[in-house]
Amino acid sequence: MSIAIENFVKAIYKNDKHDINDTKPGNIAKKLGISNAAATDMAKKLATKDLLHYEKYQKLRLTKKGTKMALNVVRKHRLWEAFLFKMFDMSLHDIHKEAELLEHQTSDLLAEKISEYLGHPKFDPHGDPIPNANGEITTEDTSISLSKAKEGKTYIISRLMSDDKEFFDFCAQNGLKYGNTILVSKQFTKNKMTQITINTNTILLNEDFTNIIYINEN
Structure with missing residues (x-):
């Protein structure tokens, strides 16, 4: 195709x-x-x-056929992201950009070799699930967007759902990384903003960010 x-x-x-x-x-x-x-x-x-x-x-x-094709492309994309991140410590934006190119040139055999080399990861560095060779996502998604978090609770960042360079640059500068722990100190419901604490730093985020940062309860 x-x-x-x-x-x-x-x-x-x-x-x-x-x-x-x-x-x-x-x-x-x-x-x-x-x-x-x-x-x-x-x-x-x-x-x-x-x-x-x-x-x-x-x-x-x-259709079922279309979904299988989409998941195959997604698998290759996310495996390349995981590989580039591990091997070259590239930024989240750069690994996404390169994976966009590599995903279409990758055979199923090479995708499986990459997966095997990485230890068959279930998530990419953004926190997105990696489909297996059969086009199945075997992990259960229990995450919620940061905008829906409760005040006073700690959470673990489980997903950064964006391909925007400025967003990833901001996240890198402020420790907003997949797997890191944050405290939700205040929800400004009327103004649609969320105040969080991470690594002793307090950050105020608007809904443009809190709708694409996903978390799980700690």
Whole structure:
């Protein structure tokens, strides 16, 4: 399959699972940086290949075949992120950018060799689950967004759901890293802001950040 097709089904999968935006063609177009017309044409084309279900004005839904393809691409992407992070200590933004290129050039055999070398990790450095060779995610997601955390409780950062360089730079500078512990000291519900303490530092975050930082109870 072409890179464009792999990116399209991956975008539908990720929007369906994680993003605030739904999977209508317009939102997929925005995610991929293409026109609405191009997204609609691609959706119609992939529907004929039994990769997704298309209905005018409705959300796009992946078929079993389409989901398997998306998970295969996601697996390769996240394995490369884990490999690059371990081997070269690259930033979270840089490993994502490089993995976007490498995922499409990686055979199933190489993906399995990378997984074996890394000890078959279940999560990438962002905290996202890595599907196994059968396209299955075997971990249970019990995380919540930081915006929904309770005051006075400590949590462990379980996921940083973004591909934005400024976001990752901010996280790196302030110790907001997968696996680190934070204390939620105050929720400013009216103003949609959250105050946290990490490594004795107090940080005030708005909902643009707290909606994409995921946590589990400590």
